[in-house]
Amino acid sequence: MAAQDMTWTRENPRGWRDFMIEQCLVGDAWSGADDGSTLDVNDPSTGDRLGTAPKMGRAETARAVDRAQQAFRTYSAMPAAERGALMMKLHGLMIENQAALGELLCREMGKPLAEAKGEIAYGAAFVKWFAEEARRVYGDMIPSPWADKRIMVTHAPVGVVGAITPWNFPNAMIARKLGAALGAGCTMVCKPASATPYSAIAMAKLVEEAGFPAGTFSVVTGSAREIAAELCENPLVRKITFTGSTEVGKELASNALRHMKKVSMELGGNAPFIVFDDADLDAAVDGAIASKFRNAGQTCVCANRLFVQAGVHDAFVEKLVAAVEKLKVGRGYDEGVTQGPLIDRAAVEKVQEHVSDMVAGGATVLTGGEAAGGTFYRPTVVTGARPGMKVFAEETFGPVAPVFRFSTEAEAIAMANDTPFGLASYFYTRDLGRAFRVMEALEYGIVGVNSGIISTEVAPFGGVKDSGMGSEGSKYGLDDYMVRKYALIGGLAG
Numbered sequence: 344m345a346a347q348d349m350t351w352t353r354e355n356p357r358g359w360r361d362f363m364i365e366q367c368l369v370g371d372a373w374s375g376a377d378d379g380s381t382l383d384v385n386d387p388s389t390g391d392r393l394g395t396a397p398k399m400g401r402a403e404t405a406r407a408v409d410r411a412q413q414a415f416r417t418y419s420a421m422p423a424a425e426r427g428a429l430m431m432k433l434h435g436l437m438i439e440n441q442a443a444l445g446e447l448l449c450r451e452m453g454k455p456l457a458e459a460k461g462e463i464a465y466g467a468a469f470v471k472w473f474a475e476e477a478r479r480v481y482g483d484m485i486p487s488p489w490a491d492k493r494i495m496v497t498h499a500p501v502g503v504v505g506a507i508t509p510w511n512f513p514n515a516m517i518a519r520k521l522g523a524a525l526g527a528g529c530t531m532v533c534k535p536a537s538a539t540p541y542s543a544i545a546m547a548k549l550v551e552e553a554g555f556p557a558g559t560f561s562v563v564t565g566s567a568r569e570i571a572a573e574l575c576e577n578p579l580v581r582k583i584t585f586t587g588s589t590e591v592g593k594e595l596a597s598n599a600l601r602h603m604k605k606v607s608m609e610l611g612g613n614a615p616f617i618v619f620d621d622a623d624l625d626a627a628v629d630g631a632i633a634s635k636f637r638n639a640g641q642t643c644v645c646a647n648r649l650f651v652q653a654g655v656h657d658a659f660v661e662k663l664v665a666a667v668e669k670l671k672v673g674r675g676y677d678e679g680v681t682q683g684p685l686i687d688r689a690a691v692e693k694v695q696e697h698v699s700d701m702v703a704g705g706a707t708v709l710t711g712g713e714a715a716g717g718t719f720y721r722p723t724v725v726t727g728a729r730p731g732m733k734v735f736a737e738e739t740f741g742p743v744a745p746v747f748r749f750s751t752e753a754e755a756i757a758m759a760n761d762t763p764f765g766l767a768s769y770f771y772t773r774d775l776g777r778a779f780r781v782m783e784a785l786e787y788g789i790v791g792v793n794s795g796i797i798s799t800e801v802a803p804f805g806g807v808k809d810s811g812m813g814s815e816g817s818k819y820g821l822d823d824y825m826v827r828k829y830a831l832i833g834g835l836a837g
């Protein structure tokens with residue numbers, strides 16, 4: 344549907360179809376691709392076509408960047424309080440339309456409706472957080488070594504931001520970046536994942552309705568390589584922010600740095616989930632379910648390897664299997680479903696490859712371990728997993744919990760750190776000394792201690808090593824969207 348077709352009132356709120364816009368907002372123009380080409384968007388639950396999105400490329404991206412630069416001059420000059428007020432209008436529109444945006448997200452990505460609506464609230468929380476942080480971009484006056492000079496430090500928005508985002512959180516991964524960009528005074532051109540364009544386009548619609556200057560936020564769907572090349576090579580773009588696989592992130596970062604742009608990367612993970620003998624087992628099982636099976640295991644912070652100390656191994660595994668067997672697999676928009684489909688059949692094949700590799704290596708499937716038709720995969724628990732298996736080194740990105748047995752704390756830390764990734768990690772203990780020892784020893788950007796959920800807008804989300812660079816959210820989240828200027832004020836002699 345075209346953007347202009349929408350008519351709604353507060354008494355007659357919009358539904359998800361009202362936000363399923365098959366055009367992109369490039370500057371202030373809603374349009375298709377210059378050559379009219381489109382890409383199909385499918386319902387991951389059924390494989391049926393949901394709709395289309397424009398298949399754009401460099402020309403459309405260049406126009407969006409030009410408009411973003413024009414908008415930047417106006418938007419960055421607004422007082423922070425004024426920008427914050429616009430951001431709070433955007434926040435309000437997201438919350439007011441949470442049900443419709445959530446169902447749209449559920450339809451295009453597949454996650455259960457409750458999770459999808461929760462993602463809208465999570466994304467909106469970043470917009471609100473940075474609406475408030477916008478007014479706390481402070482500077483410094485540094486004591487001068489010269490009596491007749493003063494030293495002043497200020498911060499300014501970096502400029503036009505190019506964003507490329509993944510399919511697994513098609514609203515929140517945009518809102519987490521857009522919130523920081525708008526809070527800093529930047530403008531943005533975003534290329535969402537081709538599998539999930541509609542949530543991004545819906546955000547562009549809400550930014551337009553909130554009253555931001557035209558061109559503040561453009562969405563360009565289509566050829567990833569072409570659009571990314573324009574964003575990395577166009578001198579008007581001053582920063583690239585990316586969430587997705589490490590492989591693509593490294594390619595993007597090297598091209599962006601070749602053109603001397605700021606870069607922030609939220610990449611893949613390989614999270615350890617360690618259960619010590621002294622853990623609260625029921626809490627550990629709850630945390631494992633929350634961390635491993637959220638979004639059907641398709642998050643970069645999902646527990647990817649479960650390490651359980653020998654003294655509690657059998658009791659933990661028994662409780663975990665019982666909890667996993669309560670999960671309900673189905674289409675995200677069907678009642679009571681807690682495990683939606685994987686994004687596509689290739690994802691199912693990769694998950695099966697990991698399970699088959701473990702079984703071939705002598706591991707035992709205690710529950711699940713097979714596809715459930717189409718893009719569905721049964722929630723799975725495997726014991727007897729060992730280092731050297733694919734699942735130890737690769738991110739599964741699916742609902743499979745491989746359990747590794749260990750004996751000592753040192754052994755658990757060594758296995759946990761034996762990976763090039765460093766995003767999220769988790770462990771359960773009731774020993775305070777162990778909590779600090781292990782938290783300090785884990786080589787990760789995020790550590791969940793006695794918690795399987797670590798996602799909040801108030802904390803710095805980010806990885807180390809091959810999991811990326813930069814922090815999203817928190818009081819640190821604006822840093823990557825600002826540049827620092829130092830002024831030496833002379834000529835002050837009396």
Ligand SMILES: NC(=O)C1=CN([C@@H]2O[C@H](COP(=O)(O)OP(=O)(O)OC[C@H]3O[C@@H](n4cnc5c(N)ncnc54)[C@H](OP(=O)(O)O)[C@@H]3O)[C@@H](O)[C@H]2O)C=CC1
Nearest residue numbers: 508509510535536537567571587588591609610611612643
């Ligand atoms: N650290 C974090 O917060 C997160 C990390 N991830 C990681 O991402 C992976 C899964 O997400 P997935 O979407 O498949 O990741 P991808 O890296 O394949 O895709 C992410 C985005 O990059 C685009 N893209 C793909 N190839 C290129 C390219 N050569 N140049 C420029 N852009 C490109 C995609 O466009 P298109 O869709 O058109 O191909 C999409 O918009 C997992 O490894 C997961 O861990 C995912 C989410 C969050």
Ligand SMILES: O=C(O)[C@H](O)CS(=O)(=O)O
Nearest residue numbers: 511512641642643644798
């Ligand atoms: O894309 C992801 O996996 C998200 O970063 C996970 S979270 O922010 O929802 O924890």
